[in-house]
Amino acid sequence: MTDVASSAQPLLDIRGLSVGYTDRAGRVREVLRDVDLCVHAGQTLGLVGESGSGKSTLALAAMAYLKPGLRRTAGSVRFQGQDLFELPEAALQRLRGGVVGLVPQNAGQALTPTSRVGAQIEESLRLHTALGVDARRARALELLEQVRLPQPALLARRYPHELSGGQQQRVAIAMALAGGPRLLLLDEPTTGLDVTTQAHVLDLLRELHRSTGTTMVYVSHDLGAIARVCDRVSVMYAGELVLEGPARGVLRQPAHPYPRGLLASIPRLSAARLPASLPGRPPAPGEAGAGCAFAPRCGLVQPRCATERPVLRDVPGAMRARCHYAERAHGLDAPALSTPPREPAGLTDALLELRDLGVSYARRGWIDQLAGRPPAGPMTVDGVDLTLARGQVLALVGESGSGKSTVLKAVAGLLAPARGTMRLTAPVDVEGDLTGASNGDATTARRGDAGPQAVTLAPDVTRRARDVLRRIQLVFQNPDDSLNPRHTVATALAQPLQLYFGLSGVALRERSIEWLERVRLGAHYLDRLPGQMSGGEKQRVAIARAFAAEPDLVLCDEVTSALDVSVQAAVLDLLETLRRERGTAYLVVSHDLAVVRALADRVAVLYQGRLCEVGPAADVYARPSHPYTEVLLGAVLEPDPDHVPRLLAQDVVEAGPPARGCAFQRRCPKRLGPVCDEQVPPWRAVDVAGRHRVRCHLHLAV
Amino acid sequence: MTTPARPAGHWGQVLRDLVARPSGAVGLALVLLHLALAASSPWLATHDYKAVSPTLMLLPPGAEHWFGTDHLGRDVYTRTLLGGREALLVTLVATPVAVLWGGLLGVYLGLVGGRLDDVLMRVVDALLSLPWILKMLLLIVTFGTGLAVLVPTLAFFYGVPVIRIARAAAHNVVARDFVLAARARGHGRLAVIRRELLPNVLDALMVEGAMRWSWMLLAFSSLSFLGFGVSPPTPDWGLMVADARSYLPIAPWAGLFPIVALSSLIIGINLTADALAKAVGVDRAQKAPI
Numbered sequence A: 001m002t003d004v005a006s007s008a009q010p011l012l013d014i015r016g017l018s019v020g021y022t023d024r025a026g027r028v029r030e031v032l033r034d035v036d037l038c039v040h041a042g043q044t045l046g047l048v049g050e051s052g053s054g055k056s057t058l059a060l061a062a063m064a065y066l067k068p069g070l071r072r073t074a075g076s077v078r079f080q081g082q083d084l085f086e087l088p089e090a091a092l093q094r095l096r097g098g099v100v101g102l103v104p105q106n107a108g109q110a111l112t113p114t115s116r117v118g119a120q121i122e123e124s125l126r127l128h129t130a131l132g133v134d135a136r137r138a139r140a141l142e143l144l145e146q147v148r149l150p151q152p153a154l155l156a157r158r159y160p161h162e163l164s165g166g167q168q169q170r171v172a173i174a175m176a177l178a179g180g181p182r183l184l185l186l187d188e189p190t191t192g193l194d195v196t197t198q199a200h201v202l203d204l205l206r207e208l209h210r211s212t213g214t215t216m217v218y219v220s221h222d223l224g225a226i227a228r229v230c231d232r233v234s235v236m237y238a239g240e241l242v243l244e245g246p247a248r249g250v251l252r253q254p255a256h257p258y259p260r261g262l263l264a265s266i267p268r269l270s271a272a273r274l275p276a277s278l279p280g281r282p283p284a285p286g287e288a289g290a291g292c293a294f295a296p297r298c299g300l301v302q303p304r305c306a307t308e309r310p311v312l313r314d315v316p317g318a319m320r321a322r323c324h325y326a327e328r329a330h331g332l333d334a335p336a337l338s339t340p341p342r343e344p345a346g347l348t349d350a351l352l353e354l355r356d357l358g359v360s361y362a363r364r365g366w367i368d369q370l371a372g373r374p375p376a377g378p379m380t381v382d383g384v385d386l387t388l389a390r391g392q393v394l395a396l397v398g399e400s401g402s403g404k405s406t407v408l409k410a411v412a413g414l415l416a417p418a419r420g421t422m423r424l425t426a427p428v429d430v431e432g433d434l435t436g437a438s439n440g441d442a443t444t445a446r447r448g449d450a451g452p453q454a455v456t457l458a459p460d461v462t463r464r465a466r467d468v469l470r471r472i473q474l475v476f477q478n479p480d481d482s483l484n485p486r487h488t489v490a491t492a493l494a495q496p497l498q499l500y501f502g503l504s505g506v507a508l509r510e511r512s513i514e515w516l517e518r519v520r521l522g523a524h525y526l527d528r529l530p531g532q533m534s535g536g537e538k539q540r541v542a543i544a545r546a547f548a549a550e551p552d553l554v555l556c557d558e559v560t561s562a563l564d565v566s567v568q569a570a571v572l573d574l575l576e577t578l579r580r581e582r583g584t585a586y587l588v589v590s591h592d593l594a595v596v597r598a599l600a601d602r603v604a605v606l607y608q609g610r611l612c613e614v615g616p617a618a619d620v621y622a623r624p625s626h627p628y629t630e631v632l633l634g635a636v637l638e639p640d641p642d643h644v645p646r647l648l649a650q651d652v653v654e655a656g657p658p659a660r661g662c663a664f665q666r667r668c669p670k671r672l673g674p675v676c677d678e679q680v681p682p683w684r685a686v687d688v689a690g691r692h693r694v695r696c697h698l699h700l701a702v
Numbered sequence B: 001m002t003t004p005a006r007p008a009g010h011w012g013q014v015l016r017d018l019v020a021r022p023s024g025a026v027g028l029a030l031v032l033l034h035l036a037l038a039a040s041s042p043w044l045a046t047h048d049y050k051a052v053s054p055t056l057m058l059l060p061p062g063a064e065h066w067f068g069t070d071h072l073g074r075d076v077y078t079r080t081l082l083g084g085r086e087a088l089l090v091t092l093v094a095t096p097v098a099v100l101w102g103g104l105l106g107v108y109l110g111l112v113g114g115r116l117d118d119v120l121m122r123v124v125d126a127l128l129s130l131p132w133i134l135k136m137l138l139l140i141v142t143f144g145t146g147l148a149v150l151v152p153t154l155a156f157f158y159g160v161p162v163i164r165i166a167r168a169a170a171h172n173v174v175a176r177d178f179v180l181a182a183r184a185r186g187h188g189r190l191a192v193i194r195r196e197l198l199p200n201v202l203d204a205l206m207v208e209g210a211m212r213w214s215w216m217l218l219a220f221s222s223l224s225f226l227g228f229g230v231s232p233p234t235p236d237w238g239l240m241v242a243d244a245r246s247y248l249p250i251a252p253w254a255g256l257f258p259i260v261a262l263s264s265l266i267i268g269i270n271l272t273a274d275a276l277a278k279a280v281g282v283d284r285a286q287k288a289p290i
Helices: A003-008 A055-061 A089-095 A117-128 A133-146 A165-178 A195-212 A223-229 A247-252 A257-264 A303-307 A326-331 A366-371 A404-412 A428-435 A466-471 A489-501 A505-518 A535-547 A565-582 A593-599 A617-622 A627-635 A674-678 A697-701 B010-020 B022-044 B076-082 B085-112 B114-129 B132-143 B147-174 B177-185 B189-226 B237-247 B253-280
Strands: A012-022 A028-039 A044-048 A071-079 A100-103 A183-187 A215-220 A232-237 A240-246 A312-315 A319-322 A350-359 A381-389 A393-397 A419-426 A453-456 A472-475 A553-557 A585-590 A602-607 A610-616 A683-685 A693-695
Touching: A012 A055, A028 A055, A028 A071, A028 A240, A044 A055, A044 A223, A055 A183, A055 A215, A100 A165, A117 A133, A117 A165, A133 A165, A165 A195, A195 A215, A195 A223, A195 A627, A215 A223, A223 A247, A232 A247, A232 A257, A240 A247, A240 A257, A257 A565, A312 A326, A350 A404, A350 A585, A381 A404, A381 A585, A381 A602, A381 A610, A393 A404, A393 A593, A404 A472, A404 A553, A404 A585, A419 A466, A466 A472, A466 A489, A472 A535, A472 B177, A489 A505, A489 A535, A489 B177, A505 A535, A535 A565, A565 A585, A565 A593, A585 A593, A593 A617, A602 A617, A602 A627, A610 A617, A610 A627, B010 B022, B010 B253, B022 B076, B022 B085, B022 B253, B076 B237, B076 B253, B085 B114, B085 B147, B085 B189, B114 B147, B132 B147, B132 B189, B147 B189, B177 B189, B189 B237, B189 B253, B237 B253
Parallel strands: A044 A215, A044 A232, A100 A183, A183 A215, A393 A585, A393 A602, A472 A553, A553 A585
Antiparallel strands: A012 A028, A012 A071, A232 A240, A240 A319, A312 A319, A350 A381, A350 A419, A419 A453, A602 A610, A610 A693, A683 A693
16 A cells, blocks of 8 residues: 555545344334444544434444444444454454543543552553553553643542542543544543533643644534534434534534534523524434435425435535535524524512521531531531522522532422521412411511512421422423333323312313423323433423422423433423413523523522622623633633633532632632632622622722 | 334233243243142142051052152142142232332331431341241241241241332432422322332332242241141141151152142242343342342
């Protein structure tokens, strides 16, 4: 082979690859259909698609690995000219972890829990290099330094569980680099990390690519992450490659209706509007018809699309698209797809008031309990003062471990607060129910007054009156977990309807169907079990179950973070519609600042269980006044290759709040000095009306 | 969507999956055969089970006595056929009782936790640390033999380990969001147990129940073998093996046939339990040994 030929030869060349499994009926169902993919040395390719699109299967097939049950039905995978599926197992083992490295999605699970991380990297080096023991040790430290872990010598001696998620991911990258890979496969490497950590890891990957020139295939559902590291992007849909081209073209002017819709469904920091949702859902493996797989959801659909399967062809913009009408995709303009900006809720009477709420997970020993001593150390959540108006959406934002969900659980009565009060205002006509008559834990504030009354919420859910319980409902993050797998949809919906309204028989069924229709599912869902529904459908049922109680307040715990973006947009739209129709207030917990921007009227920023900044969403996003808010907003990604996140603080994860002073003192990029360590900063208004408040010494000094 | 709009019942699906496995089909066939034989044995018996005949002692299997005769000249075929009835009757009553009380208590403890859970689980540990035969004999020696003592004794002691299994299974469910949602809605404890927890631990309890049944059969036969179970002349496999023990070198058939009968039943139950565990997705190998 001549030099010219080898330089023109792609590093990875996948031709006509089809992968499938045989179902119980003996039919072959293809999860990859006729995929052509070419990666040249030095490129960074992003593989984008929603769950089930086959992107991970394709990436793993690049090292001839197929999950059990899957087999190749057609095509070839060539790496450096070698057909990988023809290689013997021993050669493949040398290749995997050697010249082809893999960074898995969940590094915490991919690392061996019983072995020190340094030893695990040395093990990779032993398998894939000829280095001696001492050289391996030195190289392992080098690698840890290369992935920008502080104090590599100290870190190498740690066990995986002693590292934070971001650190674990860095160790996994170091391990993949140990074999000296020519091709690095990254399978959703930043999914599940906090925004700031994600921004740092992506920065590291960019840096690695610049310094080593390693070819990368980056698999992700997150177009923002792809935009950050990839120069080329391939979009997968229902096991097919539907669009391929340079990142800028694919992310700015995609010549295919699917990525167009996908881009429109991503909420943006820049706009307080709900993203446009993509109707429908992708076909299950083997269910795509004779025509284009995307045709049933496509805005450009023509009769031809249903019968004739498009081929991948060259289109303007140096892209290749699998669409008969790719040239028309530009006509589907983004503004036409997105919805108008939402109107903020104007109602001002308070529905929920939290005063000086404190929650502690610390368990006291029995001696302390007898002595009546409070638990030692600072509380997990402390001094939370929040007011939520009727019909308003208040979002609690912060990184994982910031205590957002803890606050939510305390309001729901599932976790007793150690301190503070929670009050719910309810209409006066239900006074008898509200006071709970028999026990005195629900006291009325303005007894005898006309108008609404504030009820103190009992810390424990079992001591709350039924009508109070009805007014507060919960929707959870994980759709697989929020419905009982053994209950049909009918049973799930019957629970609030029976409990709060005593419905049964025909009335129960009618009301259930009514709610299913309101969340845009039909009566035929009544007999389904959770296992027979998609994530988005399950979440709709969970939302219907919460709203069936006709609550005043719905607590939403990361309700869309487990969903694909196109499904997320539909669920956000549903939540907004229900809020408008019924005047329900939401207390939303989310780590996704773009989702919060789309949904919330007011934002409260939490760090280590302490409020940093509270204010109207528009003000907080336009003028973030607490250094932590700036850090969070700076790290948010946009699906735009030219967007550069600002990394303002280190992505150190703190184990607990400091004993004294400002909660953010240790990571703050604008730290003033000892005053931050010693004194808790007081609240201070940023705007004239005093609605936007911040808790930072910086603003006192000015 | 590949799934039908109207779901097949969970247990119907489990049964189909169970029979589709070779171990499940064989096991279930063995168990059903034993149950059928036990129910119809009075009509299948060829002789009087207690007819003693000094002239017919220790006859080898032949045309008249298909399985031969024992040391008292009783027909082994008849006695083997009838020998499982008592054991099956006792265990078929005691097993559900054991699974029911152990399962309910376990699920309750798994939900409430706290001090009650701490104390009761230490009692369970203490009970489990004693060899079963010791505690069993203690009760039987105190209260005497007979079904009125045997059934409650077996049901009690074999329910204790079920507490653990049910508690562990409930623990896996209690922290899940749908249980939190039910608690936040304000459902009472019993409603949460009945609607949210029990349907999700039933799989584990079914498998556990099948295993308990086979162990209980062995325990009952062992008690009979030791002379604390069925009293002669009622035929019982354990008792028959005990009687035949001294004559095994010269008349192995008197012991062999009841052993084969008991073993095939136990194997049948174990195969069924294994297949059931796989069909419902509870792998026994993953559970803590009790």
